[in-house]
Amino acid sequence: MHVSFLTLFAMSAAALAQLGQVDIERPVAMTVRLGSEDTVSFRISQRVVTDIDLHVRGAEYSVPLQCTGGLHDVNFGTVELYTSGGEREKADGSFALPFDMGNEQDRRFGKLPRVQLSFSRGRLTEMLVTTMTSERSAFSSKLCSSLPVGPITCRDTRQLQSLAPEVLVPQLRDLPTPLPARAMASLIDGERRRRSIYEELLDWGAKSIPSLVAGLKDPDVRLRRNVALAFSVLSGGWWQFECGPATLDIRPALPVLDVRAWAAQAVGGIGANAADAVPALTELLKNGDEGSRNSACIALGQIGPAAKAALPALRAALADMSQDVRRFAARAIQRIEQ
Incomplete structure (x- = not known):
């Protein structure tokens, strides 16, 4: 599995706000580079991530987060892009975008809750959040009861x-x-x-x-x-x-x-x-x-x-x-x- 790590905005939103670099109270877009051409932008309003826009392998993806009420305390320094080297995965354009969210009160057994968005064949296919339940086990649940695909089309x-x-x-x-x-x-x-x-x-x-x-x-x-x-x-x-x-x-x-x-x-x-x-x-x-x-x-x-x-x-x-x-x-x- 190939992992491409972020090269930009390796700080949390709170840290950037303290530095005066971002006015978190106003709508902003935080862009993270995931390689030479791949990027992910987090749209933030009132300190909450409301939408995620991705540009991966030349394709555009948009993930509205209204179903979750938005994501709080996203740790932009943990954003990664997972792609597989398998022929099948390359053919159908599969990839995943994991990142941590939460503050120290949310940390369990040394780890923050981990969000993962999975994509295949041009579509968002899964949104999970994983929380540690012990040193060696974890529990995963859906972020939303149904995927936020935007306007439903017949193709979906x-x-x-x-x-x-x-x-x-x-x-x-x-x-x-x-x-x-x-x-x-x-x-x-x-x-x-x-x-x-x-x-x-x-x-x-x-x-x-x-x-x-x-x-x-x-x-x-x-x-x-x-x-x-x-x-x-x-x-x-x-x-x-x-x-x-x-x-x-x-x-x-x-x-x-x-x-x-x-x-x-x-x-x-x-x-x-x-x-x-x-x-x-x-x-x-x-x-x-x-x-x-x-x-x-x-x-x-x-x-x-x-x-x-x-x-x-x-x-x-x-x-x-x-x-x-x-x-x-x-x-x-x-x-x-x-």
């Missing part, structure tokens, strides 16, 4: 498992294809599992792509098919995630494999239930890669009459420079108009 309410992409992607292997009708999806355990995995992969963002690309190279056709479908869902903007439509930028994967073509084929296999994907497939008809245009035509034809909105683009594809694209476009038009 999802039940994510915090599984890494390399763990999530193999779980796609046994999911059924094609997708069932939307009205039935919520009733099928496998589809609830699919939605959970998709939500988790979306939450990881670009960090999901290497594991998904590896899945497209897997010898098991079941995994390849489901990964291709996941690429379409995550990048197409047509799947209704819990927080509404969302899009994962898959451009980093394109130099490795023609992901769009794979995804189009997977979506086409869904049939009429993939009508929401028609705009994305129509846009794929403009792709410079012939294989992608072929796949888009095939997928639109498989969707059938539900893809009527794509007919103008398919008719334009009848003039494509590729004979195969022209042939697949004509076949798609026929199937949509039947």
